[in-house]
Amino acid sequence: MRNNRFVTDSDTERELRAWQTERETPIDEEKLRQQYKNRQNNAQGQHFEREILAGCRMYQQHGIAAIDKTPEPFRVSKKSQNGIFTGRFSTPAQPDFQGTLHGGRSIVFEAKRTSKDRINRNVLTDTQMDVLEKHNRLGALCGVCVNIKDDFFFIPWNVWRDMKEMYGRQYLKAEDIGKYKVRFDGAVHFLDKLIKEIIYRKTANIGKSDRILDNIEGATFYENIH
Numbered sequence: 339m340r341n342n343r344f345v346t347d348s349d350t351e352r353e354l355r356a357w358q359t360e361r362e363t364p365i366d367e368e369k370l371r372q373q374y375k376n377r378q379n380n381a382q383g384q385h386f387e388r389e390i391l392a393g394c395r396m397y398q399q400h401g402i403a404a405i406d407k408t409p410e411p412f413r414v415s416k417k418s419q420n421g422i423f424t425g426r427f428s429t430p431a432q433p434d435f436q437g438t439l440h441g442g443r444s445i446v447f448e449a450k451r452t453s454k455d456r457i458n459r460n461v462l463t464d465t466q467m468d469v470l471e472k473h474n475r476l477g478a479l480c481g482v483c484v485n486i487k488d489d490f491f492f493i494p495w496n497v498w499r500d501m502k503e504m505y506g507r508q509y510l511k512a513e514d515i516g517k518y519k520v521r522f523d524g525a526v527h528f529l530d531k532l533i534k535e536i537i538y539r540k541t542a543n544i545g546k547s548d549r550i551l552d553n554i555e556g557a558t559f560y561e562n563i564h
Contacts, residue, residue, distance in 0.1 A: 386451045386485050390435065392525035402529065405437030405445060433469055435483070444478035446470060447492070447528075451485035459501050459508040470495050483528050486511070491518045492528040 387407060394405040410432075434449045448470065450461045462470075462482070474480040480495035489512045497518070502508055512519075521527040 387434065387449055389485075389522070389524070390449055390483055390526045390528065393528055394435070394437070396525050396527075397529060401440060402533070403437055403439045403445065405435055408432045408434060408436050433466065433473075439479065444473065444476075445480075446473040446478050447481045447483055447495075449483045449485075453487060455487065456509045456511045457484055457486055459498065459510075462498070467499065471499065479532070483526065484510075484515075485526075490520050490522045490526050490528070491515050492520050492531060493518050 391407060394403075394407075397403040397405065433446045436444070436446050439445055446469075448462060448466055450457060452461075470480045474495050482493045482495070482498050484491045484493055491512075493510075493515060497504060497515075501510065505514055518531065520530050
């Protein structure tokens, strides 16, 4: 008959044996370092996404765009009584951020950061790149929002896609992409370059006026971008 209320001698012996086995097992320091690095990278990545979300809220407040973080679909397969559950992602991962610019154009982009001095093209999976290319062909504004050390960039999709042809290699350094650098003040101003380009075209009367700044709240605010 099982005793569910008291700790028995056999319980104590079993726990002692498990403790002794664990003590005798060599510590895999490399595995511990990798686990720590993975947790650190995950935390930093989540912090970067919150900084982008701050930019999304700013753009929405000024009527520039409505952009949200794409939730990752997750299906629970088993749940225990103590609240712990297991599951799996139910569909392939979608782009990190999706939304709509004023005037109706879609925007779709990934967010990637690195503490090193370069960002590799293969930080995007083939599936992620295929999805961005699909949206790009349909007319969406697509790109990759990048954080390299303390600098922030919004790289157009065609530049990321054709990195090898344009830069001769499969990675980018901050000095390579200075023209795509954007402001950071606690929020990532990832659309600033686009807004400035549109303002320039409107001021210079080059081609047909873009709709994104026509009669929208916040247009004057963005004319003061430095």
